[in-house]
Amino acid sequence: MATGHPVTLPQFDSFELRLAFWIVGLGFYLAASEFHSFVLYSLWRPIFKRPIPLILLSAPLVLFSTYLAGAVLTLLSGTDRPPFGIMTWQMNVRNIVVAHIFETVALLWLLPAQRARSGAAAQTRNVMLAGRRFVLCGIQRVKAAEHYLEVHTDAGMETVRERMLTFLEQVEPGDGIQTHRSHWVSAASARDLKGAHLQLTCGEKVPVARGRLNDVRDWLQDKGVDAQGETA
Numbered sequence: 001m002a003t004g005h006p007v008t009l010p011q012f013d014s015f016e017l018r019l020a021f022w023i024v025g026l027g028f029y030l031a032a033s034e035f036h037s038f039v040l041y042s043l044w045r046p047i048f049k050r051p052i053p054l055i056l057l058s059a060p061l062v063l064f065s066t067y068l069a070g071a072v073l074t075l076l077s078g079t080d081r082p083p084f085g086i087m088t089w090q091m092n093v094r095n096i097v098v099a100h101i102f103e104t105v106a107l108l109w110l111l112p113a114q115r116a117r118s119g120a121a122a123q124t125r126n127v128m129l130a131g132r133r134f135v136l137c138g139i140q141r142v143k144a145a146e147h148y149l150e151v152h153t154d155a156g157m158e159t160v161r162e163r164m165l166t167f168l169e170q171v172e173p174g175d176g177i178q179t180h181r182s183h184w185v186s187a188a189s190a191r192d193l194k195g196a197h198l199q200l201t202c203g204e205k206v207p208v209a210r211g212r213l214n215d216v217r218d219w220l221q222d223k224g225v226d227a228q229g230e231t232a
Helices: 015-048 054-077 089-123 164-168 210-222
Strands: 126-129 132-135 139-145 148-153 156-160 176-180 183-186 190-194 197-200 205-207
Touching (some): 015 054, 126 164, 132 148, 139 164, 176 205, 176 210
Antiparallel strands (some): 126 132, 139 148, 148 156, 176 183, 190 197, 197 205
């Protein structure tokens, strides 16, 4: 209705111009949204110390996009209307409300759906060791032994001819921590720090290098664990 009905956009006398207005306006909106949001929020946050309401964040961008789209199409269509005088306050309110509805739907539905898909993908992340595929979430710890790795998983321990560096290149800080040059422990398996050893949920202990004690203690505290380990 908005693109095809002349009552909605009376300043454009054809369906093509009305359709072009929305396409060009959406293009300006998408192109400027990231920069606009960054700048406006950077100005808002130090003053008000709280998140900016969505409609206040997007309203200036909607007005900019629609006015610019209208001006461009007015100039290109060769009409005698002033480029920046075609928008009425009713049209501005309508555009802001319509945009706010779509943005709210996106935030309440599309973004959570994307996060859920990303979370599901993270659960199935794999690491490749010596040509073999291991599900990352199933690895409890990894130990380097000369030219081999002992990969301790939920199903047991397997030995592969691989370097620790190859494994570390495939994991992220949130996946676990390297407690020692020869040891890596997953975040799900770590329990607490006892002296120079990291206690695991399975009851085993993994050595912690002297130079890594503070890093391991801070990492445990970030996980919400009260790390009481002392430097040995």
